[in-house]
Amino acid sequence: MTSSTVVRPAQRTPFARYRHSLWLLTKRDLSVRYTTNALGYVWSILDPLLMSLIYFFVFVVVMNRGGTAGEQPYIVYLMAGLLAWTWFNNTITDATRVFSKEAKLVRSVKLPQSLWVARIVLSKGIEYVASLAVLAIFALIFHAPVTWSVLWFPVGLVLQAILLYGLGMIVAPLTVFYKDLERAIRLLLRVLFYASAVLYSPAKWPEAVHGFPIRPLLELNPLTGILGLYRAAFWPQELNLFHVLISAIGALVLLGIGTLVFRRSVPAVLKEM
Amino acid sequence: MVAVDSTPAVATGGDGDVIEVSDLGIRFKRNKRAKRSFKDLFAGRRRRSRPDEFWALRNVTFGIRAGEAIGVVGRNGQGKSTLLKLIAGVLFPDEGTVRVRQGVAPLIEITGGFVDDLSVRDNVYLTAGLHGMTKKQIDAKFDEIVSFAEIPGFLDTPYKHLSSGMKVRIAFSVITQLDEPILIVDEVLAVGDKAFREKCYGRIEELLAAGRTLFFVSHSERDLRRFCTRGLYLKKGELVMDGPIDDVIDRYNTDYNMGSVPPVVDA
Numbered sequence: 032m033t034s035s036t037v038v039r040p041a042q043r044t045p046f047a048r049y050r051h052s053l054w055l056l057t058k059r060d061l062s063v064r065y066t067t068n069a070l071g072y073v074w075s076i077l078d079p080l081l082m083s084l085i086y087f088f089v090f091v092v093v094m095n096r097g098g099t100a101g102e103q104p105y106i107v108y109l110m111a112g113l114l115a116w117t118w119f120n121n122t123i124t125d126a127t128r129v130f131s132k133e134a135k136l137v138r139s140v141k142l143p144q145s146l147w148v149a150r151i152v153l154s155k156g157i158e159y160v161a162s163l164a165v166l167a168i169f170a171l172i173f174h175a176p177v178t179w180s181v182l183w184f185p186v187g188l189v190l191q192a193i194l195l196y197g198l199g200m201i202v203a204p205l206t207v208f209y210k211d212l213e214r215a216i217r218l219l220l221r222v223l224f225y226a227s228a229v230l231y232s233p234a235k236w237p238e239a240v241h242g243f244p245i246r247p248l249l250e251l252n253p254l255t256g257i258l259g260l261y262r263a264a265f266w267p268q269e270l271n272l273f274h275v276l277i278s279a280i281g282a283l284v285l286l287g288i289g290t291l292v293f294r295r296s297v298p299a300v301l302k303e304m
Numbered sequence: 305m306v307a308v309d310s311t312p313a314v315a316t317g318g319d320g321d322v323i324e325v326s327d328l329g330i331r332f333k334r335n336k337r338a339k340r341s342f343k344d345l346f347a348g349r350r351r352r353s354r355p356d357e358f359w360a361l362r363n364v365t366f367g368i369r370a371g372e373a374i375g376v377v378g379r380n381g382q383g384k385s386t387l388l389k390l391i392a393g394v395l396f397p398d399e400g401t402v403r404v405r406q407g408v409a410p411l412i413e414i415t416g417g418f419v420d421d422l423s424v425r426d427n428v429y430l431t432a433g434l435h436g437m438t439k440k441q442i443d444a445k446f447d448e449i450v451s452f453a454e455i456p457g458f459l460d461t462p463y464k465h466l467s468s469g470m471k472v473r474i475a476f477s478v479i480t481q482l483d484e485p486i487l488i489v490d491e492v493l494a495v496g497d498k499a500f501r502e503k504c505y506g507r508i509e510e511l512l513a514a515g516r517t518l519f520f521v522s523h524s525e526r527d528l529r530r531f532c533t534r535g536l537y538l539k540k541g542e543l544v545m546d547g548p549i550d551d552v553i554d555r556y557n558t559d560y561n562m563g564s565v566p567p568v569v570d571a
Binding site for chain 1: 330332333389392393394395396398408410412413414415416417419421422426429430433434435436438
């Protein structure tokens with residue numbers, strides 16, 4: 032049309048636009064967080080930090096089970112789990128209300144809708160990676176040496192990102208239609224927290240309880256393998272390739288289901304906006 | 305009731321069309337609180353037809369050529385805004401297709417992308433960026449955007465501290481600088497003071513003169529006649545007339561000012 036060499040927005044490739052928008056929204060999330068609170072960074076780690084201290088108090092100081100619940104030093108073990116859990120928990124919680132929170136933007140800007148989920152996964156993921164500095168400090172203080180298995184860490188990040196993206200794409204549109212789901216998911220997250228090996232090692236799972244095969248059931252949780260990948264940085268024996276395989280399959284299956292649910296429901300979601 | 309003599313819409317299909325709408329249909333729930341079942345959600349699009357739904361638009365077909373200025377006429381709740389949203393790509397049709405071959409600058413809920421806690425400067429970069437401009441393009445246009453909005457001293461002020469007029473001004477300024485060939489305007493001009501409104505009109509005329517395609521929804525007869533050459537008349541979700549804007553407005557006036565009671569708006 033025009034002879035100018037400037038590329039109009041619509042003429043850029045969809046992929047470039049997606050990446051660009053994703054980055055803008057992620058940056059927005061982070062800068063809103065860090066410009067509105069003086070303690071921005073502190074807030075993002077305060078929750079897992081406090082919870083670590085609470086669980087440490089309960090399990091080690093009061094019940095004196097620190098030696099058996101997980102690997103040593105237990106406080107580092109706890110934090111390694113809780114920081115990753117915080118990423119998971121915050122992403123899913125945010126995904127349940129993303130469409131109502133961003134309704135104005137969704138209504139006024141033509142963007143691929145999956146962006147709304149991807150951007151939560153990414154911004155919370157960046158906060159998680161930033162919070163790892165605290166884990167490193169605790170590891171230094173309590174003498175938890177890093178092993179070569181730390182190389183598994185990025186695999187854990189990728190698997191968790193895929194898992195969260197898939198779950199987010201299921202949760203985000205469904206909560207638009209069923210408001211109750213928001214509460215239900217909060218409850219489910221709490222159950223999942225204790226069912227995932229966040230506070231303890233998956234090795235502690237009994238094979239069966241009163242004849243009910245509890246262990247195989249718990250092993251289906253894709254978070255288990257991911258936590259193992261992270262914890263392998265300090266305790267290589269925590270890496271369980273069988274669990275990792277379940278995590279990978281679980282993440283991909285959920286990604287598939289999520290994509291399907293999302294694609295099917297987005298036209299109806301937009302009508303509700 | 306007014307007799308609906310649906311003149312079949314003239315489809316001007318062809319290669320010259322930048323917007324091509326064919327057999328467009330979209331339906332909404334009459335009652336937002338209506339119960340939903342999971343089955344409902346996953347049933348195929350076509351199989352779903354429920355009594356508590358109504359068609360906000362149906363069997364709408366038209367084509368728009370580059371550079372045309374279209375005004376959409378109709379009473380409240382007859383599908384005008386829905387049509388705009390479908391063309392802007394923030395809604396998807398249940399039937400038919402909407403093809404938009406060029407980029408769109410949507411003046412629909414223009415302040416939608418702005419974040420209260422961020423500064424005006426950050427907001428300009430964010431919103432323009434979400435609409436697809438690169439950082440370099442925004443850099444180049446930044447001064448122009450700010451000077452058009454007439455808020456030079458407020459660049460580092462958090463957006464929430466602006467007056468509502470300022471908010472609309474900066475938002476309008478950003479969207480109209482997008483440089484997209486198609487401009488969609490949904491009555492945003494009703495806000496802002498008179499001087500700025502006149503300025504916005506000037507800007508739209510400038511864009512029209514530069515060959516932009518305009519898609520305009522308004523209740524103001526004056527504005528419609530001022531900008532538009534062609535009119536689309538929507539009634540109960542159907543396109544009942546497609547012709548020169550003056551004829552369309554005349555028909556609209558005949559429909560609603562000639563004795564008979566206007567139909568109750570049902571959406």
